[in-house]
Amino acid sequence: LAGRNSYSKTDPDAIFMRMKDDHMQNGQLKPGYNVQISSEDQFIVNYTLHQQTNDLHTLKPHLESYQYLYQSLPESLTADAGYGSQENYELLSNKGINAYVKFNTFDQEQNKTESKKKKNASAFHRDQLHYNKEEDYYVCPMGQRMDKISQGKKITKSGYKQTYSKYRAKNCTGCSTKSVCFKGKNERVVERNHTLEYYKQKAREDLLSEIGQAKLKKRTADVEPVFAHVKHNRNFKRFTHRGLDKVELEFGLHALAHNIRKKSA
Incomplete structure (x- = not known):
């Protein structure tokens, strides 16, 4: 399958994607391609097609295509949450974008x-736990220290x-907030990716x-x-x-x- 998770007999290069083109809009699996575009003022400046359903891993080859076409990289890039990952944040940072x-x-x-109810529950979310960077430990909502036990x-x-x-x-035994803090019989364990948290905080500020x-x-x-006009x-x-x-x-x-029509409009 050349690294793909599906294969179409009618088009060996295509992958199965969940389409919404039937009258019920219930999403049927059909062979297709993941189209990515870069636009500026509604002009298409770059496009690439990918053999994967997820947008996450399309950013790197899409940028490489852009750089090959223009012998340069964009000063800034705006994208939705489908592209937000540590790998992509690091890629953009290293390229000075x-x-x-x-x-x-x-x-x-x-x-x-x-x-x-959700606001109260969010106080127990792992993102809200206090982190002591110098000594590398977290503090739970009840003030209990959570020490590092492993790294992988x-x-x-x-x-x-x-x-x-x-x-x-x-x-955590006997803690009055255990039922809303986490589900489990033993002590609470949280897993953290500190590099990703750094990039998320920077993205949040930006x-x-x-x-x-x-x-x-x-x-x-x-x-x-652009997609609306084309489709x-x-x-x-x-x-x-x-x-x-x-x-x-x-x-x-x-x-x-599309670009010719946009230019003449």
């Missing part, structure tokens, strides 16, 4: 309509290595800045209309060719037509 990329819980953090590595699908540390409370808020608003008004206004909802090379050319022609 100002990143305005959400992580998967960013919108949830900013939700001002949370119920009181995990490897992502792309081969990227992440380091995780585990911290355990000393005695996204909540005046520039970050303007970037997020511009992204919604920039890239989403709905011009009725390009499926590829008519098969094979990665041919569908890349087919989408390229649609991207070119």
